Amino acid sequence: MNAQDRGGGADERPVPTATVRIGDLSPLVAAAIGVLAVWAALGVGHLVAGLLSAASSPLLAVGDMVIRLSPEPLTEFAKNTFGTNDKLVLLASMFVVITLVGAGAGLLSRERPNTGVWAIAAMGGLGAAAVYFSPVYAELDLVAPGMAMLAGIGVFRWLHHLGVRARQPVAPAVEGVSRRKVLASGSLAVGLGALASAGVGTLVVRDVQGSRAEVTAQLGRATYAERALPVPGAAAFPQLGTPTFLTANRDFYRIDTALRIPTLAAADWQLRIHGMVARELTVSFADLIGRPLVERPITLTCVSNRVGGHLVSTANFIGVPLRDILLEVGVDPAADQLFSQSTEGWYTGTPTSVVMEPGRGALLAVGMNGEALPPEHGFPVRMVVPGLYGFVSGTKWVVDLEATTFLNPFRQGFWFEHGWSRFGPIKTMSRIDAPQDSETVTADTVVVAGVAWAQHTGIAKVEVRVDGGPWQPATLSDEVSIDTWRMWNLDLPLPGGDHTAEVRATDKSGYAQTEQRAEVIPNGATGWPSVRFTVG
Ligand SMILES: Nc1nc2c(c(=O)[nH]1)N[C@H]1C(S)=C(S)[C@@H](COP(=O)(O)O)O[C@H]1N2
Ligand SMILES: [Mo]
Numbered sequence: 001m002n003a004q005d006r007g008g009g010a011d012e013r014p015v016p017t018a019t020v021r022i023g024d025l026s027p028l029v030a031a032a033i034g035v036l037a038v039w040a041a042l043g044v045g046h047l048v049a050g051l052l053s054a055a056s057s058p059l060l061a062v063g064d065m066v067i068r069l070s071p072e073p074l075t076e077f078a079k080n081t082f083g084t085n086d087k088l089v090l091l092a093s094m095f096v097v098i099t100l101v102g103a104g105a106g107l108l109s110r111e112r113p114n115t116g117v118w119a120i121a122a123m124g125g126l127g128a129a130a131v132y133f134s135p136v137y138a139e140l141d142l143v144a145p146g147m148a149m150l151a152g153i154g155v156f157r158w159l160h161h162l163g164v165r166a167r168q169p170v171a172p173a174v175e176g177v178s179r180r181k182v183l184a185s186g187s188l189a190v191g192l193g194a195l196a197s198a199g200v201g202t203l204v205v206r207d208v209q210g211s212r213a214e215v216t217a218q219l220g221r222a223t224y225a226e227r228a229l230p231v232p233g234a235a236a237f238p239q240l241g242t243p244t245f246l247t248a249n250r251d252f253y254r255i256d257t258a259l260r261i262p263t264l265a266a267a268d269w270q271l272r273i274h275g276m277v278a279r280e281l282t283v284s285f286a287d288l289i290g291r292p293l294v295e296r297p298i299t300l301t302c303v304s305n306r307v308g309g310h311l312v313s314t315a316n317f318i319g320v321p322l323r324d325i326l327l328e329v330g331v332d333p334a335a336d337q338l339f340s341q342s343t344e345g346w347y348t349g350t351p352t353s354v355v356m357e358p359g360r361g362a363l364l365a366v367g368m369n370g371e372a373l374p375p376e377h378g379f380p381v382r383m384v385v386p387g388l389y390g391f392v393s394g395t396k397w398v399v400d401l402e403a404t405t406f407l408n409p410f411r412q413g414f415w416f417e418h419g420w421s422r423f424g425p426i427k428t429m430s431r432i433d434a435p436q437d438s439e440t441v442t443a444d445t446v447v448v449a450g451v452a453w454a455q456h457t458g459i460a461k462v463e464v465r466v467d468g469g470p471w472q473p474a475t476l477s478d479e480v481s482i483d484t485w486r487m488w489n490l491d492l493p494l495p496g497g498d499h500t501a502e503v504r505a506t507d508k509s510g511y512a513q514t515e516q517r518a519e520v521i522p523n524g525a526t527g528w529p530s531v532r533f534t535v536g
Contacts, residue, residue, distance in 0.1 A: 033163055034105040034116055036190045037116070038105075039102070043151075048143055048147045052143055055131070061130035076304075117156055120156055131145050159183070219367045223292050226296070229480075231480065237487050241435075243433070245477075246369060247314050253302065262343045262344045262375075264343050271288075272399070273403075274403075278331075288320055294319065295318045298386050301390070302391070305524075315368045319365035320364050320366075322364050326356060337350070338351075363384045365378070373396075388425060389426055391420060426524070428513055438534075440535075442536050452485065453484070454507035457511075459479075464502070498533075500530055502530040504528050514526050
């Protein structure tokens, strides 16, 4: 190393080259110390949050804040580009940014630790602010970011001290080597400690499996007022490329803003029903599951599903009719909005009139395909309203229901605040699953097959046309319920070459899908799905 490398500038003094500020950390060691310090902070924050309250993990709280504050185009870009991996991408990007900031903080502190300490304190402050301004902030939540900041600063000062010492040639080489060893072991210990804290923090948070197993067992011996019928064999054509009628829980599409899946055990859950009601009610999980349960197949759809998209799935949901509970509390007829909130702070508004329709079948759901709700689909309790997109009806991890009006400026749904529509009836839609786009089909007859949905209205007809020709009716699957999707297929003898197939569904109200293309925002996509394929 020579004098220029150290960028001395004004404080450069004419001293023998070999000893000029030899205690300064090398860039690599300085950067590594900064990185280890921020990792330690993240790990400790995650561990303490896991023990106290998951909502207080500074990393996740900052991520939540990013999601809440992201402008709509960015959110859509992320969803379209990364799909269901969007949260992983967000967390990974944050991790990279934080690591780089840590490295930068280290590099700015090659001589003295002060700059790095301030940078880490600033990051800690950001984490604390994110936790504090989270919609679910609670008393002890500042402990995790506080401990994280202290851990980060402590580790930084300590490793910096070891690093500087390791470079001072006060004693013969033997001592220098041992000091380097101390630095290396210290760094290793910090790295492992950070990893272990993050791991343990994640584990303690994730433990609702015991409670889930218990609920699944309870569902097995519960009293049912209504059970889903076995699915008829002709309800789907998976052999032709359509989905199966019921979607396995692990394949069920997942959409939410939750960076950490809430981990509320059934025993700790309760739902408060209040606002414009005659008798306020707080329901425990035991109350809820002790009522006569109903089990019904329902197809859920996300408003963000683009034409041809896969944000649509079907399950046998088990739950308690929400209408019955609302009748019990006596909802004021002037309360046109049912405002629901989840334990992690998401919220939406649903039209009371829809939930109160006698045949609608809105549920407080506790089960899905014969088991307790999976954690990512709302364990222990979620709302399901057939015929409405999830963003205005499907509140997962629901803990609060308030009868209010849509005029209440303090009770506006999360996605409404972000530029989406207030109401979300599901639009009649179809999808072509076979052939796939750009596929080459080698057969005399091309089998076109897919799915269509018009929840709570029902599908009456599906038609296919090829290369702009006449519309031809497809064969429909058995109808299981007007609240579920319906599969279709059609055999087409086609000459070799390139072809385009289009599909349109007509629902039981007589409405046929419009050709007009609409974006998903504000209230759902429209347009005819199409695929281009080659007969070879
Ligand atoms: N708590 C909570 N519930 C939520 C959401 C959310 O972000 N948070 N997203 C809604 C949206 S937009 C949809 S489409 C459905 C999706 O439910 P699923 O993930 O079980 O398919 O959940 C709804 N419920
Ligand atoms: Mo959605």
